[in-house]
Amino acid sequence: MHARPPDSPPPARFNAARYCLEANARTHPDKPALILVGDGDRAEVLSFGEVDRAVRAVAAGLLDLGLNPGSRVMIRMGNDADYAIVYFAALAAGLVAQPSSPQLTAAEAAFLLRDSGAAAIVAAEECPLDPEACGGRIVLRPADVARLKAGPALPAYADTAADDPAHLIYTSGTTSRPKGVLHAHRAIWGRRPMHDHWLGLRESDVVLHAGTMNWTYTLGVGIQDPWARGATTVLYTGRRDPAVWPALIDRYRATLFAAVPSLYRQILKYADLTAHDLGSLRHGITAGEALSPHLLAEWTAATGKPLYEALGMSEVSTYISTCPGVPVKPGSPGRPQPGRRVAILPPEGEPAPLAAGQTGLLAVHRSDPGLMLGYWNRPEEEAAVMRGEWFTGGDLARFDEDGYVWFEGRNDDVMNAFGYRVSPNEVEAVLVTHPDVQEGAVAERAVRADVRVIAAYVVPKPGTAPRREDLLAWCQERLAGYKCPREVVFLEALPRTPNGKVQRKRLAEAAG
Structure with missing residues (x-):
């Protein structure tokens, strides 16, 4: 659908929500975009046409409430379709989506609300809110979202620039409080190398992701990436049971399955893999934790399916991986994806890239479109991670002679x-x-x-x-x-x- 080479810059005028939805809604409006599966046989199916309409309607409603371009919209919702709708609606309106976890306490959520200066918060009924922190802000609950979805739709996606802020995510840093990582609309463009060189993503794919909607791993790999390629996403909202995942692969003929290594381990321990047909699955994909060689061997032996690992972080999209075209070396997350500029820098001194075999800080060049705009109101922390033209995330690593990355620990304690x-x-x-x-x-x-x-x-x-x-x-x-x-x-x-x-x-x- 998007034919530019993966290392080309994004268009100057670029909206991430439009990139994921507009063409899909026009060319195949009835194709399933999102399938939310609950306990039993219950499932909610939204087509690309329905998602596009709902996103533009909520976007129009947010603007009608008086929100201005760049205003932050904090999302504190459960694992349901409206989470994705509100997220993309904020982008579609030229606002800044601020996803957060429903697991946060009211005090934790209040800190994020105050720190970001969010003008609005969209929250599920079961998510507690601090009344004092919400004072003077727009507060929307599920009934309000339903009302916005039923209203008139925005005629067109906001005409944003590629470098305009799109979403703000909070991550733990080296201080006692989380810090906001601000990304531009171009961040989804920066994910394109992983579509081919980790996910092996096709328009015909059905991607089953084991995460919940509020997690950036799910929002990215489970929703944004499939929709950017016109593929279908399947998410599970029911009771957490490791045995359910092989059944879902079988029932929905999933071609890709995404999870963290610990879940693959639980599936092997508690699920009966022989009871389900996994023939549709091309491979599994994993990130978030290191994949041990033992688990990799055990999964491959039990399923006959490859498992491809990737490395990413909140500040930049997943940029190191294995894939069908990059053989797996057990113990390594893989090689830098084509189009990425990745280096190993000395921990101290001039940021001159080190040779293969030498250990230093793993770094990504600041020209990567997936790299954050910066930390929200934390210039001192931003300065600490930039070494000249390079962003360093704190991982110590080395390249081998084949270009694979090998971890040597962290330079901090995160x-x-x-x-x-x-x-x-x-x-x-x-x-x-x-x-x-x-x-x-x-x-x-x-x-x-x-x-x-x-x-x-x-x-x-x-x-x-x-x-x-x-x-x-x-x-x-x-x-x-x-x-x-x-x-x-x-x-x-x-x-x-x-x-x-x-x-x-x-x-x-x-x-x-």
């Missing part, structure tokens, strides 16, 4: 929890407010050879004996579920440097 980036500072800030905690630190902890969880390392106050369950509950009341520790380890003291800084990398060693 954790990876089931595909979400989580700042230890943010979790620690909650942990140490418990009345029985003298000191606390958080780090990843290996519980099996290929499974790592967030662990809290706690020094109790003298005379107290806090219980593991109480500390976990304390965090669960104040943090989104994916940020919460899964393990608690009690220590007499935290390991520190001579200058008094906690050495997170030595926490597991201190625990014995």
Whole structure:
């Protein structure tokens, strides 16, 4: 559908929602764009024509409420079609979509609302809102969205520039509070190399994604990418059961299946793969966590289907991968996709790319259209990740002689929890407010050879004996579920440097 080569720049006037929907609605309006599957046989099917109409209607309604170009619209909704409708409607209207997780507490959501300066928030009934934070802002609930969808549609998508802001996503950084990553409309154009060189995406594909609507992995790989190629998306909204995924592949004849490695592991453990026909599946795709060689071998042996890994981050689209044309090297996420400029830079000094075999910071050139516009109101953090013409995300890696990337750890302490980036500072800030905690630190902890969880390392106050369950509950009341520790380890003291800084990398060693 989009014939330009993957490394060409986007058109100067470019709207991401129009790119994904307008041509599809015109050429095949009745083709399923989104199939939402619930428990049992219940399914909601939206065609490209229906999605296009709903998106333009909600876009018109948002503008009628007095929102101006560039205004942020925070989305705090569940795993339903309206999440995608509102997201694309904001883009279609020239507003800035701000997706967020319904798992956030009211206090966490209030911080994002205040930090972004969002003019409107669209929230599900079950998502709690802080009344004070919402003061003076437009608040829309599901009934309001239904009313907007039934109204007149915007006659045309906003005439935005490729560099105009399109969406703002919050991610954990090196501070105790999440930071906003601002992307332009060109970000979807920047995803095109992965369509061919990771997903192997075709217009005839049916893409089953195991994530929920609010996750950027799902919004990108599960919705934006298929729609950019005119393919059909299938998402599941029912009870989370690993055994359901082979059944869904069979029922909807899915050709691509996307998940995190931990879910592939659960499918192998709990699902009966022989009970379903997986013949339609060309391959599985995975990101968010490192894919262990053992899991890769186990999945391939059990299904006979390839599994292709990719590496990406909130600040730039997935840019390193394997695919049908790039052989898998177990333990490596792959090679830079054609059209990408990727380098290994020395951690200190001049940003001159290193040779193969040398370890340094994994970097993406600032010319990549998928790269963020910047961090929202965080110029100091933005400056910290830019090295001349290169963006560095904190991963230490090296290239081998074949151009494959091999990880050597991180240059900072940001954790990876089931595909979400989580700042230890943010979790620690909650942990140490418990009345029985003298000191606390958080780090990843290996519980099996290929499974790592967030662990809290706690020094109790003298005379107290806090219980593991109480500390976990304390965090669960104040943090989104994916940020919460899964393990608690009690220590007499935290390991520190001579200058008094906690050495997170030595926490597991201190625990014995």
